[in-house]
Amino acid sequence: MPRFFVSKEHISDQFMVLTGENAAHAKVLRLKNGDEVTVCDAEGTDYRCTVSDVASGQISLVVHSVEPSQSEAKVVCSIYMAFAKADKFEHVIQKATELGASELICFPSSRCVSKPDEKSLKKKLERWQKIASSAAEQSRRGKIPTVLALPSYEAALQRAARSELAVCFYENEENLTFRAAIEEKPFTTAAILTGPEGGFSEEEIQQASEAGLRICTLGSRILRCETAPLCALSALMYAKGEF
DSSP: OOEEEOOGGGOOSSEEEEOHHHHHHHHHTTOOTTOEEEEEOSBSEEEEEEEEEEETTEEEEEEEEEEEOSOSOSSEEEEEEEOOSTTHHHHHHHHHHHHTOSEEEEEOOTTOSOOOOHHHHHHHHHHHHHHHHHHHHHTTOSBOOEEEEOSOHHHHHHHHTTSSEEEEEOTTOOSOBHHHHHHSSOOSEEEEEEOOTTOOOHHHHHHHHHHTOEEEBOOSSOOOTTTHHHHHHHHHHHHTTOO
């Protein structure tokens, strides 16, 4: 069933109209009177609708039922990833959205090769948010993950540390496994923090530990910067019974 995200102020319990990009998408799908669609307010509520009229630039809908989205994970997980080269973060945004992440946050660290300036970062954030929206729509999410950029590594640590489970992955960690960290105590919020292509420095790992993050290993193999957050997110969702 086709799915569309519509902002809360344009949501109604009886009738709705798709316009703009949603109407254009509906046209591509060749929706016609009587077709069923789902409209989501991006805050966890689904509206089951039927197309009642198709006109130029708009699609009219009749709402039949309203119910909570069944596709949101029980654990709220934020992905913190240091700036990476090329379109690696775009890949992580798309796949992490499909896997159930609630937020995707990028930040600078000492070994980042990519360090976008304020102007280019603003454009990137607009594109990244659209990628998250598209992936949420495709994977039938009830919410669209927020994509953010933080000004410093310290800001990322402070924000991540607010989660009940906050972990930072380090290739030289040999004692604490991610599985052990997950099983230590119950939690409903989690933060996963991973580094750039060159990883984190020893000083940065010390900073993360002092900020309250658990320093974990993801195993004996070295993972690419775009693989590590997706691997950790998948493991977390499996451990919390989402798969």
